Amino acid sequence: MTFHVRSFALAALTVALTAGLMAAPARAADATTAPRTGFETSGGTRWTGEEEERSFLAAVDRASDRVALSRIGTTKQGRELALVAIGARPAATVTTVLLICSQHGNEPSGREACLTTVRDLAFARDRQTRAFLARTEILVIPNANPDGRAADIRGNSDRVDVNRDHIALKTAEGRAMAAVIRDHRPDVIYDLHEYGASPPYYDRDLFDLWPRNLNTDSRVHRESKALSERYVRPAAEDKGHTSGTYGIWTDPATGEPIRQVAGDGQERILRNASGVKNSVGLLIESRVDPLTDAEKADPAVNNRRRVSSQLAALEGLMSFAGERGPAVRAATSLARWNGFLDRGPIYLGGADNTPATPAETLADPPCGYRLDGTQFAEVKDELALHGVVAREVGDGAFVPLRQSQRKLVPLLLDARATYRLASGQPVTAC
Incomplete structure (x- = not known):
């Protein structure tokens, strides 16, 4: 079964890419009053602002009984770190999926995709989505580095790379994420980023990568690769986006790998920390650089493509959670139980x-x-x-x-x- 949230955002972006403008939301009985992000209302000419994000999330929380909005921390500069919970409450038969959005403050497309996904799941009325949310808990940290996002920089306000702090936990942002992972024990952790291309060797629309750390349980590792290879990449490619493995340069003529430039097994990176902590993990990276003459001429067109590629990949994630939920829960549960056996290198x-x-x-x-x-x-x-x-x-x-x-x-x-x-x-x- 393929999961389809025919979201306001994805429908609007599809029209935008073909007609050069943003369409109005087209789903749900109250589509005309459903909140929209600053990115959407501007047609992709700018990213959603800080106050717009707060107002958007508050509006979704007020309007939908599927949504619970909470504060999980505060940054050094006093900005709120928020967590949105959508769908089923935790239980043995519920698959928990955690989205971590824009750990790097100058990589905004994942945040935009997360915000609109929150809204779309909150307001969707079709039977398939309601059934999905009855057996799935979606947790979203829409802005994992709000100080960095406000300054449009990679790190936080101390210029620390939050995605290198998942062992030391010295940052407020890293500590908040660790507490969520500890308390909710997600079955899947999905980490949204962006990257700069190096044509012709490294220039796909999307790259992804599973936990490479060798301490990842074999079942969890297998499910993580399945998420990438059988769901996320095919979903993106079905929408016309190219995909590949993060960190691997390939020969443009043969497609064979020629060099690894990133994507190692260090445990302080969330992708790997997820696996070590017995969660299926996946890093997703959308291409920042413009692809077409239209994108080069109009940054808004490029911005919309960046977000639409993230949304397409998210459809693959939702299909994975819907179809493989029991297998994923079995993998993560066994991995956690195996720790008590205290065996193996x-x-x-x-x-x-x-x-x-x-x-x-x-x-x-x-x-x-x-x-x-x-x-x-x-x-x-x-x-x-x-x-x-x-x-x-x-x-x-x-x-x-x-x-x-x-x-x-x-x-x-x-x-x-x-x-x-x-x-x-x-x-x-x-």
Whole structure:
């Protein structure tokens, strides 16, 4: 079954690309009063403003009983980090999907796609969407870096790349996302970005990539690749967009890979942290650069193509969640349960396309790590945000590997881990 949210946004953007203007919403009984983003009302000539975003989300929340809007944090400059929940409430038979939108503040198309997706799911009246939302919880962080978005910069107000903070959790933005992942335990985490092309080797409309970190459970890894290869890319291509693997340059004549420029297995990136934390993960990147003469002549045309490609890919995500929900829940549940079995190696390096060296492999991991009092005081809040269980012992703590986040623990506490929080003392006898 292919999932179709024939959204206000996607319908409007399709018309815009063919007629050069934005169409009015065309669905639902109250389509004439449904809120629209600043991007939509401007025909793509500008991105939705900060106050417009707040007003838009508040209006959707007021008008739809499917939606719950909450604050999950506040940035250094005092801007709200919001979470939107749509559809079913958490249960064993519900698939939870988390959208993380525009972690990089100068990559706005994902945010626009997320905002209109929130609205479209909130107001859709067709039977298929209602059935989908009865068994699926959609969580959306529409603007994961509002300070960066306001300044149109990649990082946050301290110029920190939020998408390199999913281990250290030093930023308000990273901490808020970690708490959502801990508390909601999403089955799927979908991370929306944009990229700059390098023609002719690296210039598709959309790139995506699954978790490459070797600590991703094999079932979760398999579902993540299926999300990419069987759903997201085909959905984008069905709408006329080209797609490929993020970080891989290809020969324009043969399509064969010739160079990897990004997309490694480092755990501090959300795409990989998702896999380590037992969620199916996917990074999506839309092309910023104009493609056609029309896009070069009119930035609004380019902007609309960027957003429409994100929306097309999101249709693939929704189809995946609707069709493979039970299989995905089984994969994530088993991955979490396997942590309590405390079996198998743990990797401090490598990726699914780069084998870990012996020095990067804990073939026989310790049963846990001992932190002294000073260490524990420094990292206990971060451990809690990660959902890692620590038992206070004396003036310090013991962090066992026998827990659902087993493969995360050494990445946080082993002295050989690149992005560790502390160098704990391995305990081999428990």
